[in-house]
């Protein structure tokens with residue numbers, strides 16, 4: 001996943017490490033000469049410790065003193081040392097479809113984490129760089145949301161509504177989330193709330209049959225609010241944990257469909273999941289902002305991540321609307337869904353997963 005983004009981050013990470021190794025300097029006025037213990041001239045701090053430690057005639061107390069002296073020395077990383085590489089990273093992020101505002105946020109975080117920072121010699125440069133990149137990415141991805149905990153914390157049935165633009169994968173995602181919830185021990189009922197598009201009711205009905213869950217449906221063209229109302233009633237009567245409601249594809253410039261969605265809110269959804277596709281890149285981010293302003297959303301599901309080598313939308317969308325990514329879709333099968341865990345994603349992006 002996120003091949004382009006990974007490559008850019010990897011390259012920036014290596015260059016930052018190199019540059020810091022080369023140019024980081026000690027704060028002025030703090031440098032003290034190490035005692036000359038051997039007559040030879042060890043170059044690195046590690047060599048100096050080794051020499052000191054290997055001198056049997058030196059008391060352990062003295063060795064401790066030297067080790068702590070070395071460990072406590074500090075280095076300063078200046079903005080000049082890393083500026084060029086951060087400019088390059090900025091280009092790389094933008095090329096990978098990371099939204100501008102998100103790119104700026106990532107860079108300013110890295111800059112403030114790295115520059116002027118005093119590093120203890122006991123901490124390696126690669127861990128300083130890695131931590132700075134990781135903190136910056138986590139700061140834009142935000143905290144995740146765990147659907148299972150969410151369900152447990154809410155009164156049953158928990159009502160989840162899926163919205164978004166046509167063709168982005170809402171209905172398929174509902175089927176995948178059904179499988180995910182079943183695997184986690186929850187019962188599910190589906191509401192065929194897309195009464196607008198020809199064939200939509202049949203499509204969700206087929207998924208319901210394959211997954212062994214009830215699909216509440218009315219006729220094509222009927223009022224989706226009524227369908228979802230009935231679905232909630234069914235869940236109550238049968239003690240079903242979760243209602244997943246489908247909706248017609250909304251174009252953010254089609255007022256009548258948006259109004260219909262406004263009306264659906266009378267079922268009082270616990271969670272509105274906005275669905276969009278990673279392949280839309282920056283468009284997905286712009287659309288999400290539009291939806292957040294008009295209809296509102298509580299979480300985001302990004303589909304077709306398997307078809308998007310860039311990865312920028314996945315990094316950007318949550319920050320752009322200030323809502324968490326809850327799932328990502330990674331293929332066309334029922335099991336091609338991942339609960340979005342920011343820490344795991346950052347570990348994967350930085351190649352530590």
Ligand SMILES: Nc1nc2c(ncn2[C@@H]2O[C@H](COP(=O)(O)OP(=O)(O)O)[C@@H](O)[C@H]2O)c(=O)[nH]1
Pocket residue numbers: 165166167168169170171172173249303304305306307328329330331332336
């Ligand atoms: N490769 C891939 N295709 C997906 C994914 N999610 C959905 N699709 C496909 O996207 C198309 C539209 O999906 P659909 O659920 O009908 O979209 P809807 O109009 O928003 O309900 C279908 O061909 C799906 O199989 C995904 O995560 N990866």
Ligand SMILES: [Mg+2]
Pocket residue numbers: 170171172194200246
């Ligand atoms: Mg659909």
